[in-house]
Structures are given as C-alpha cells and as structure tokens.
Amino acid sequence: MNLIDICQELKSNAYPGRGIILGRCACGSSAVAAYWIMGRSENSRNRIFEAVEDGIRTRAFDESKMTDPSLIIYHPVRQVGDKLIVTNGDQTDTIRDALLDGHCYRHALQTRTFEPDAPNYTPRISGVLLKNGDYKLSILKSNNGDPDSCLRYFFEYSDPKPGEGRYISTYLGDGDPLPSFEGEPKAVKLEGNIDEFGEMLWNALNEDNKVSLFVSYTNLETGAAESRIYNKNV
Numbered sequence: 001m002n003l004i005d006i007c008q009e010l011k012s013n014a015y016p017g018r019g020i021i022l023g024r025c026a027c028g029s030s031a032v033a034a035y036w037i038m039g040r041s042e043n044s045r046n047r048i049f050e051a052v053e054d055g056i057r058t059r060a061f062d063e064s065k066m067t068d069p070s071l072i073i074y075h076p077v078r079q080v081g082d083k084l085i086v087t088n089g090d091q092t093d094t095i096r097d098a099l100l101d102g103h104c105y106r107h108a109l110q111t112r113t114f115e116p117d118a119p120n121y122t123p124r125i126s127g128v129l130l131k132n133g134d135y136k137l138s139i140l141k142s143n144n145g146d147p148d149s150c151l152r153y154f155f156e157y158s159d160p161k162p163g164e165g166r167y168i169s170t171y172l173g174d175g176d177p178l179p180s181f182e183g184e185p186k187a188v189k190l191e192g193n194i195d196e197f198g199e200m201l202w203n204a205l206n207e208d209n210k211v212s213l214f215v216s217y218t219n220l221e222t223g224a225a226e227s228r229i230y231n232k233n234v
Contacts, residue, residue, distance in 0.1 A: 001187055002187075003163075003164060003187050003188055003189040004167070004186050004187060004188045004189065005188075005189060006021065006165075006167060006188040006189065006190075006200075006201070006204070007200055007201075007204045008204075009167070009186070009188065009204075010201070010204035010205055010206075011204050013172075013173050013206075014173065014174055014206045014208075014209060015038060015040070015171060015173055015174035015178070015206065015209055016038070016169035016170070016171055016172075016173065017038055017122070017169055017170035017171040017178065018035070018036065018037050018038065018088040018125065018169065018170045019034075019035070019036050019125075019167065019168065019169035019170070020033075020034070020035050020086050020087075020088070020125055020126075020127045020137065020167070020168050020169075021033070021034040021035075021165050021166070021167045021188065021190075021201075022034075022086070022127045022129055022135040022137065022157075022165055022166055023135070023160055023164055023165020023166060023188070023190050024133055024160045024161065024162050024163070024164065024165070024190065024220075025162065025163070025190055025193075025197075025217060026162055026163035026190060026191050026192070027162060028162035028163075028220075029219060029220060029221070030217040030218055030219050030220060031084075031129055031133040031135070031217070031218045031220055032165060032190055032197070032215075032216070032217055033077075033084055033086055033127070033129050033214075033215070033216045033218075034197075034198075034201060034213065034214065034215045034216075035076050035077060035086050035088075035213070035214045036201065036205060036210065036211075036212065036213040036214070037049075037058065037076075037088075037211045037212050038205065038206070038209040038210050038211055039209060039211050040209060042065065043065075043066065043067050043068060043072065044072055044211065045211055045232075045233075046060055046061050046062055046065045046066060046233070047059065047060060047061060047072060047073075047211050047212060047233070048061050048211075048212055048231040048233050048234075049076070049212040049213075049214055049229045049230075049231055050229075051227075051229060052075070054078050054079045054080075055075060055076070055077035055078040055079055055084075055085075056075065056076055056077045056214055056229065057073075057074070057075045057076070058072060058073050058074055058075075058076065058212070059073070060073070061231075061233035071089065071115055071117060071122075074089050074090045074092060074093075075090075075092050075093065076088065076092060076214065077092070077214060077216075078092050078093070078096050080096050080099050080100065081099070082130070082131035082223070083099060083128055083129065083130060083131070084128070084129040084216070084218070085099075085105075085126070085127070085128055086126070086127040086128075086129070087124065087125065087126040087127070088122075088124060088125050088126075088170060089115065089124050091108070091109065091112050091124050091126055092126075094108045094109070094111065094112055095108040095109070095126060095128065105126065105128045105136060105138065106138075106154055109124075109126060109138055109140060109152060109154075110152070112124060112140060113140055113150040114140050114141050114142050114150060116147075118147060119145065119177040120177045120178045121141070121142040121145060121147060121177075121180070122170050122171075122178070122180075123139050123140060123141035123142075123170050123180050123181060124138075124139070124140040124141075125137070125138070125139050125168050125169070125170055125181070126138045126139075126140075127168075129218070131220075131223065132220065133159075133160055133220050134156075134157060134158045134159070134160070135156075135157050135160065135166075136154065136155065136156045136157070137154075137155045137156075137157075137166060137168055137185050138152070138153060138154045138155070139152075139153050139168060139181060140152050140153075141153075141180045141181070142180070145177070153184075155184055155185055163189060163190050163191065164187060164188075164189070164190060165187075165188050165189075165190045166185035166186065166187060166188065167185055167186045167187075167188045168181060168185040168186070169181050193217075194215060194216075194217040194226055194227075194228060195228065197215060197217075198213065198215040198228045198230065201213055201215065202230045210232055211231075211232055211233075212229070212230065212231045212232065213228075213229070213230040214227065214228070214229055214230075215227065215228045215230075216228075
C-alpha cells in the first residue's frame with residue numbers, strides 16, 4: 001500500500017476544515033495523535049487551543065469578538081483512563097461519558113449526528129487512541145446534504161505499522177456548500193519526532209485558514225505523553 005505524503009496532501013488543499021491523524025511514529029515507540037482546526041469566518045478564526053487537565057479546549061482569542069460559541073467552543077481532546085479521545089466537537093464529551101459508563105465509542109456516537117449548520121451539515125469526525133496503540137476513527141455525515149438522513153461510518157485499526165497513520169477531515173476542500181469528506185480515512189506516512197512532525201503539519205496547513213494544531217506522542221511502553229500546541233493567534 002502506498003502511503004500518502006500528508007505534507008503534500010495538506011498543501012494541495014486550502015480548506016480540509018478540521019482534521020484528525022492517528023497512528024504510530026516511524027520508530028514504533030509512540031502512538032501519534034494530531035488534530036487541527038481551520039476557519040473562514042472571523043468567528044471561527046478567533047480561537048486558540050488551550051491546555052486543560054485532561055486534554056485541550058478551544059477558547060476565544062478575543063472574547064469581545066465572539067459572536068456565536070456554538071459548534072466552535074468545545075474540548076477536542078480528552079484523556080479518559082488509558083484512552084485518548086479526539087473529535088471536532090462536543091461529541092468528545094459524549095464519548096467520554098459513554099466510556100465512563102462502561103460503553104464504547106460506537107454506543108456514544110449512535111446518539112449523535114452531523115452538525116446542524118445548514119447547508120454544510122459539517123460531519124462529526126472522532127477518534128479513540130488505545131493504550132496499546134490501536135485506534136478507531138469515525139465520521140457521521142449527512143446523506144448527500146439530506147438533513148433527515150445520517151450516515152455513520154466506523155473504522156478500527158489494530159497493530160498499526162511504524163510510520164503509518166490514518167487521516168480524516170471534515171471536508172474534501174473549499175466550496176459552497178462545503179463538500180463533506182468521502183471514503184475511508186487515508187493512509188499517510190508519519191515521520192520525525194514530535195517537533196518535526198508538528199512543524200511539518202503546521203507549515204503545510206493553509207496560512208490564511210489555519211487556526212490551531214495539537215500534536216501528541218505517547219510512549220507505548222511507559223505511557224508517558226508529550227504534546228505540542230500551535231496557535232495562529234498569539
């Protein structure tokens with residue numbers, strides 16, 4: 001299988017929207033997670049990632065300019081026990097609550113649909129990274145723009161190979177309405193340490209539209225995790 005060069009993939013797409021990458025680093029020692037947000041409106045661009053005790057949250061950079069916090073203020077990343085949840089919305093909390101109640105991420109996402117932002121009906125993308133490096137990805141999307149029909153797709157990856165990950169985003173690219181991501185998550189090459197990988201992703205994202213990026217590497221033997229946050233607004 002040919003792995004996509006994620007750097008070129010992102011450079012060639014001015015607006016993939018929000019994106020998740022999960023996988024294993026090239027040396028095989030760490031599980032990798034990345035999540036970014038982009039924006040076209042002033043409201044969407046007026047955000048930063050902020051570290052919290054169990055992960056990160058989005059926050060308004062300038063509170064006086066925030067016009068509508070719905071759909072853009074949430075916790076994209078939460079650590080729940082030995083599982084890392086990464087999503088593009090408040091379904092992070094839905095998955096967290098389900099896991100704490102002894103259910104799985106699928107159980108949680110059966111209660112959710114795509115975002116109610118007509119005419120885009122932005123997909124909800126979600127990932128769960130396990131202690132052993134296995135991971136799961138999901139996308140909830142409208143049925144070709146039909147607000148009454150939700151399509152739910154789940155993808156699960158066991159024993160991921162070193163240097164290999166999967167990438168999923170909300171959109172295929174820019175447009176009006178924005179075209180939803182299609183197909184299964186893309187197989188991408190993962191290279192470098194956390195700083196090299198993070199800088200590569202940040203520099204590859206469209207300069208006008210990128211807002212924030214989170215990257216984490218978790219050692220599969222010790223469980224020790226390190227993370228980086230990149231914010232355009234500083």
